[in-house]
Amino acid sequence: MKNVKILLAVFGFAAVMVVLFGWGGPIVLKLFLHNDYARSVILLVVFSLVVFGKRWHWSNGLVYIIALFSFFGMFIDSAGNPLYNKPLEWIVSPFGQLQVDRYVTNYAPGQFSITDNVTILKPDGEVTRFSTIWLYLYRLAQYMVFYSIIGTLLSAIRGKRPESLPLTPTSAAETLTPEMEQRVAAELKRREAAGTALKVVPEEVQAQVRQLKQEGQLIPAIKLVRGHTDMSLGEAKRYVEGL
Known part of the structure; x- marks a missing residue:
């Protein structure tokens, strides 16, 4: 069946070429010239x-x-x-x-x-x-x-015309199996844990930060917190002030 389709496709292509160049081509050429x-x-x-x-x-x-x-x-x-x-x-x-x-x-x-x-x-x-x-x-x-x-x-x-129609939000979810959903949930938890790991200040660093705060050295304390975590400047400042 596949071979028959291939032969029919070749025949159809050849027929179209014959019509275009054998019949339509001369007409177009004549119009173009005259x-x-x-x-x-x-x-x-x-x-x-x-x-x-x-x-x-x-x-x-x-x-x-x-x-x-x-x-x-x-x-x-x-x-x-x-x-x-x-x-x-x-x-x-x-x-x-x-x-x-x-x-x-x-x-x-x-x-x-x-x-x-x-x-x-x-x-x-x-x-x-x-x-x-x-x-x-x-x-x-x-x-x-x-x-x-x-x-x-x-x-x-x-x-003004869009390139293509946007996908609906549910189109991807509909193709997920229960096993795939569990894997996705586990991966999201792992990434969340990895993202918050550097938000926790080690205990030995906390002691140094408290000592610097008691001495009135807020800027060195904030720098120390940021050096051991991925906190932003605002987060480190709030952390030091809350100790």
Whole structure:
């Protein structure tokens, strides 16, 4: 029966891999390459899962996660989507209409060439082409700001959730057998006796303490008591005064 379960588990894992890479993989890849919104959403989902799942926040390295995703997003999603490009359109609107185009060329299975073009169409019909470096810098700054906001919100939401449910006080006691309870009680008595052993002042020390007290030397008497016991300063003082 155990071997059958192992074989079924291997078959199920293989089936899932075939579905993911044979059917779902090409669909995701096609969306990632040709759909502007899909790239942004996939990056956002992966970023959110990493921050939320690993409980990243500003005090334990969230800034590095933001920098890493912003850096890769700058190259992977350089063209962005119409929503992400709205601020850039407002910036260049005094000069003309912004156009960001991405060209994907498939040379062979699994080999792609991606080219991004940034142009401004002026009112007179003139087309001005800009270097993609400016697009990369804009996307990097945009992702850093965007992920900083999202990361702060996710870490705040995740921080309010407890790590795990606390154990009830009776859960441990319910698993103890009578024999174990007796052993625990005996061990507690032994520890209690060991803890109070040093609280008792030997008789020969008591005589010296009384002599020092009669002579008015309270401080040496207290030091003598503390030197032969584990009493605190207050306990030794009360002990000397009570003699």
